[in-house]
Amino acid sequence: MIQLKNTVDNPKGICAYLLFEEDYEEKQQSSLFTELKNKDVFSGKKDSFYTTSFIEDHELKTICLLGLGKRKELTEEALRMAVAKATKQANKLKERELTFFLDQVFMKDKWIRAIGEGLTLAQYAFDKYLSDKKEKTLDNIVLAIPAAPSFKDALDEGIFLGAMTIEARELTNEPGDVVTPVYLANKAKELGKGAGFSTTVYDKKAIEKLKMNAFLAVASGSSFEPVLIVMEYTGNTDGETLGLVGKGITFDTGGLSLKPANSMSTMQGDMGGAASVLTAMGAIAEQKLPINVTAVIAACDNAVSGKSYRPNDILTSRSGKTIFVANTDAEGRLTLIDAVDYILTEKKVDYIVDIATLTGAAEIALGQKIAPTVTNDEAFYKKLKKASKVTGERTWELPHDEDYLELIKSPYADLTNSGGRFAGTITAGLFVGAVVGETPWIHIDIAGPSWAEKDTGYFSKGATGFGTRLLYQLAKEMSNG
Numbered sequence: 001m002i003q004l005k006n007t008v009d010n011p012k013g014i015c016a017y018l019l020f021e022e023d024y025e026e027k028q029q030s031s032l033f034t035e036l037k038n039k040d041v042f043s044g045k046k047d048s049f050y051t052t053s054f055i056e057d058h059e060l061k062t063i064c065l066l067g068l069g070k071r072k073e074l075t076e077e078a079l080r081m082a083v084a085k086a087t088k089q090a091n092k093l094k095e096r097e098l099t100f101f102l103d104q105v106f107m108k109d110k111w112i113r114a115i116g117e118g119l120t121l122a123q124y125a126f127d128k129y130l131s132d133k134k135e136k137t138l139d140n141i142v143l144a145i146p147a148a149p150s151f152k153d154a155l156d157e158g159i160f161l162g163a164m165t166i167e168a169r170e171l172t173n174e175p176g177d178v179v180t181p182v183y184l185a186n187k188a189k190e191l192g193k194g195a196g197f198s199t200t201v202y203d204k205k206a207i208e209k210l211k212m213n214a215f216l217a218v219a220s221g222s223s224f225e226p227v228l229i230v231m232e233y234t235g236n237t238d239g240e241t242l243g244l245v246g247k248g249i250t251f252d253t254g255g256l257s258l259k260p261a262n263s264m265s266t267m268q269g270d271m272g273g274a275a276s277v278l279t280a281m282g283a284i285a286e287q288k289l290p291i292n293v294t295a296v297i298a299a300c301d302n303a304v305s306g307k308s309y310r311p312n313d314i315l316t317s318r319s320g321k322t323i324f325v326a327n328t329d330a331e332g333r334l335t336l337i338d339a340v341d342y343i344l345t346e347k348k349v350d351y352i353v354d355i356a357t358l359t360g361a362a363e364i365a366l367g368q369k370i371a372p373t374v375t376n377d378e379a380f381y382k383k384l385k386k387a388s389k390v391t392g393e394r395t396w397e398l399p400h401d402e403d404y405l406e407l408i409k410s411p412y413a414d415l416t417n418s419g420g421r422f423a424g425t426i427t428a429g430l431f432v433g434a435v436v437g438e439t440p441w442i443h444i445d446i447a448g449p450s451w452a453e454k455d456t457g458y459f460s461k462g463a464t465g466f467g468t469r470l471l472y473q474l475a476k477e478m479s480n481g
């Protein structure tokens, strides 16, 4: 439980203070600060951290100091990281309560929301299959801040977004025999019912009728049937519609162009884009944002069998563009090109964002913290950048010059699904974007940031839920005009 209170007289458990570098100068009179400064154990610098226990009035007290850096440079992300550290410390010390004493610097909705996100996200670990779970004692967190009740909505928003992101993490971490295409469809229905958006699910026969042959080719090797999931939320009847498309490969073996074992080891997470789209829809609808959003997921399993599609097959995608299959492991773009064509021609959206764990090249280019993007509309991209600053989910724009299209030309078909080693993230993005025409479009490749190698800050090893909050915030920025 996370509570807001104006003051706390008798704090139990850990008392946490969020501090800036400048606090040294101002709090010189405090003996504790001077002492810590002299001992050089706590600096107030970003990520600096100090905890100590002592006896006062016959009671054991523990304080936790969390550095945020320079006051003027405060970011939401620094707050998320700092409060997450305090929760980890509380569990480590087997404390049940944690109280943050927040001064007026933090009296802004955006800071409180970020604190709510960080506190919520820090409590998650994918441990449901573990018999011996790591013990979590912390069950009551208090934010002591002046005018506490006025921050209730901001705190609730942060907690809710944290919970939706956790939902995305859980979906992404679950094995590929649990989170199947149909499982994703049921999750969409469940979220839709709770939050207030409609869900329509198309089965294989219906997908055939829709001529989504590139999507169907990817699905052909699996005993799990593909589904097309369509979600619609109306928050502004006369307004424009944002279209979201998420890659939903529930397990990526690579198909007949089989992945080596070590590359396959996290491929249950190849539906991370779908997870972020599903949960962003939940958040957008639940928060009743005044915007229309339509979301599409072409969910399937890229498996190996006698029915699998083959290298050198030539597919006719829904758009009519023919595709030479150079590599069955470049499957995401095949599902996405049909999903994007569908959302554009059937749903007539005004903007498109696709989000996908699409290329290993994305990780090579930017590492695991930043998602590369490709776009055809700088004004639209500016909104994403703004959203990204708020949520801490970082993106970086790659060039999308026309000459890269040369790389995905084929002598046998209109497009090839693999442009080779050069500019792999750009060519994958441009492949998906080949059907968007003039519609403002952003492609986000989350192969890197969708997965964390180890526990750090508010992340735990495994899926990060990258994209849930980013897409929500983008919709929020767009609905603010």
Ligand code: BES
Pocket (backbone or CB within 6 Å): 252, 254, 270, 327, 329, 330, 331, 332, 357, 358, 359, 360, 361, 417, 418, 419, 420, 447, 448
């Ligand atoms: N799902 C993978 C991309 C991926 C790699 C996601 C690592 C997360 C972590 C995608 O389907 C894939 O296999 N891409 C190939 C494309 C190539 C065959 C053109 C890749 O990146 O190697």
Ligand code: MN
Pocket (backbone or CB within 6 Å): 252, 254, 328, 329, 330, 331, 332
């Ligand atoms: Mn693949």
Ligand code: ZN
Pocket (backbone or CB within 6 Å): 249, 252, 270, 329, 331, 332, 357, 358
């Ligand atoms: Zn894949």
